[in-house]
Amino acid sequence: MDAPAEPLLDVRDLTAGYGRKQVLHGIDLRVDEGEIVTLMGHNGAGKTTAIRSVLGALRPRSGTVRVSGRDTARAPVRRAVAAGVAMIPSERFVFPDLSVHDNLLLGAANAPSGSDAAERMAAVGRLFPVLEERARQPAGSMSGGQQRMVSLGMALMARPRLLLLDEPSLGLAPAVVETIFGTLRALADDERLGILLLEQNVKQALQIADRAYVMRSGRIILEETAEQMRLRPDFWDLF
Numbered sequence: 001m002d003a004p005a006e007p008l009l010d011v012r013d014l015t016a017g018y019g020r021k022q023v024l025h026g027i028d029l030r031v032d033e034g035e036i037v038t039l040m041g042h043n044g045a046g047k048t049t050a051i052r053s054v055l056g057a058l059r060p061r062s063g064t065v066r067v068s069g070r071d072t073a074r075a076p077v078r079r080a081v082a083a084g085v086a087m088i089p090s091e092r093f094v095f096p097d098l099s100v101h102d103n104l105l106l107g108a109a110n111a112p113s114g115s116d117a118a119e120r121m122a123a124v125g126r127l128f129p130v131l132e133e134r135a136r137q138p139a140g141s142m143s144g145g146q147q148r149m150v151s152l153g154m155a156l157m158a159r160p161r162l163l164l165l166d167e168p169s170l171g172l173a174p175a176v177v178e179t180i181f182g183t184l185r186a187l188a189d190d191e192r193l194g195i196l197l198l199e200q201n202v203k204q205a206l207q208i209a210d211r212a213y214v215m216r217s218g219r220i221i222l223e224e225t226a227e228q229m230r231l232r233p234d235f236w237d238l239f
C-alpha cells in the first residue's frame with residue numbers, strides 16, 4: 001500500500017501568544033493539495049494568530065508547522081514564501097497609484113525562478129477578466145471588490161501552493177463574493193491549490209469548503225467535512 005501523501009500544511013499541537021498572553025492552546029490542523037479548509041470561530045478565537053504562525057510572522061511557543069514537510073514557523077518568512085505560501089490580508093492591499101498591471105507584476109517578484117510572468121498574467125486575466133480590461137487603470141480607482149481581485153491576482157502571480165486568506169468577503173457585495181469564491185474553488189480544483197480560509201461569512205465559506213474547523217478560545221473544538229457542518233441542526237450554537 002502507498003504511504004499517505006504528506007499534507008501541504010500540517011500544524012501540530014501549536015501554542016502561541018503575545019507577551020504573557022497565551023492565545024493558541026495546542027491546535028492541530030491540516031490542509032491537503034486541492035483542498036479548501038475553512039477555519040471558523042468568533043472574534044478573538046485566535047484564527048489570525050494561527051495563520052501568522054504558519055507564515056513565520058509569529059514564533060510559536062511549542063508545536064510544529066510544516067508546509068510540504070518544511071518547518072516554516074521557526075524560520076524567516078522567506079522560508080514560507082519559498083515553500084509556496086501566499087497570504088492575503090483582510091484589508092484591501094494594493095498600490096493605489098500603480099496600474100493594475102504593475103501591481104500584478106510586483107506580485108510576480110515572489111514567483112519561483114523560471115516561471116513566466118506574462119503567462120501568469122494571462123492566467124490571472126482569464127480568472128478575473130476585469131483586471132485585463134482595466135490593466136492600465138490605477139488600482140486605487142477600482143471598486144473595493146475589484147481591488148480585492150487585484151490583491152488575489154498579486155498573490156497568484158507568485159504561483160503559490162498554499163493560500164492563506166483572511167476574510168476575503170469583508171465589505172464586498174454578495175455578487176462579488178460569489179465571483180471570488182467561485183474562483184477560489186476553481187483554483188483548488190484545477191491547480192491543486194490548497195486554501196486556508198478565515199471567514200466570518202460561515203454559510204458562504206461552507207458552500208465552497210471541503211472541510212471546516214471551529215475554534216473557540218484558542219482551541220479547535222470541532223473538525224468535520226463542510227457538508228456535515230452545513231447539515232448540523234445545532235450549527236449556530238457552535239459560535
Ligand SMILES: Nc1ncnc2c1ncn2[C@@H]1O[C@H](COP(=O)(O)OP(=O)(O)OP(=O)(O)O)[C@@H](O)[C@H]1O
Nearest residue numbers: 018019021023041042043044045046047048049050
Ligand atoms: N499583536 C497582538 N498583541 C497582543 N494581543 C493580540 C495581538 N494580536 C491579537 N491579540 C489577541 O489575541 C487574541 C486572538 O486574536 P486573533 O486576531 O488571532 O483572533 P481572530 O480569531 O483572528 O479574531 P478576528 O476575527 O477578530 O480577527 C485576541 O484576544 C487578541 O486581542
